[in-house]
Amino acid sequence: MxxxxxxxxxxxxxxxxxxxxxxxxxxxxxxxxxxxxxxxxxxxxxxxxxAWPAGTRTALEIGIGTVIGTGLTKASLDQLQSLWRPAILITLTLVLTGIVIGLWSSRLLGIDPRIALLGAAPGGISGMSLVGAEFGVGAAVAALHAVRLITVLLVLPVIVRLVLPLQQGSS
Incomplete structure (x- = not known):
């Protein structure tokens, strides 16, 4: 074909x-x-x-970056002034946890450390898949993030709906 x-x-x-x-x-x-x-x-x-035509990948990366970038507004910056401590705590915790889980998975399950580290990283599927592609493991990283993303998208909204009414009733 x-x-x-x-x-x-x-x-x-x-x-x-x-x-x-x-x-x-x-x-x-x-x-x-x-x-x-x-x-x-x-x-x-x-x-x-x-087989993507030459330059398509770069154009898609620019498009993804632009979509993400347009979501960062002045209101985001204003919120970050009061949320910088949780942002640092969450970021450090997720990165360190990703490193530990990635290395542990690599050793325990015998998978390529590049796949395990990038697959356990807290980034989004598009960004981490692009980084994985730079290391020659983009498809495997995309697969790990796809499982994580789909699971989180299905489970977290249910948890939020279950937890928030409890918190609102106790206030």
Whole structure:
């Protein structure tokens, strides 16, 4: 099959499941759905790996960075003035925990330390997958983060709904 046709099938699968995921109402549903759609096609083994045209990856990285960057507003900066201590505590705790879990997983489960460390890192799926790709382990890192992301998106909203009414009633 021509590389462009293969790429279009991946894009169609990602788009379809991304749009379908919108119906679920879970946070970041289009991202999770697109990941699942393209991943299922890729894992089926029926198609070659998608060959992205030169420069596409850079354009996508710039697009992802721009989407994330536009979410940082003056209000975010104002909030950070009162939240800088929790931000530092949470960041240090997550990074250190990610390092410990990554190294432990690598030794205990015998997986590549690059995959384990980047897979256990607290970053988002797109960013960590791009970093993983720089080390030649992007697909494996994406798989680990996909499992984490989908689990968190499904479980955390339920926990928040269960915990918040308890806190509001005790105030």
């Amino acid at each position: 021509p590389p462009l046709a293969t790429l279009l099938i991946y894009l169609l699968a990602g788009t379809c499941l991304g749009m379908l995921a919108l119906l679920t109402g879970i946070p970041a549903a289009p991202l999770a759905g697109a990941l699942l759609g393209a991943g299922l096609v890729s894992m089926s083994g029926q198609l070659d790996t998608a």
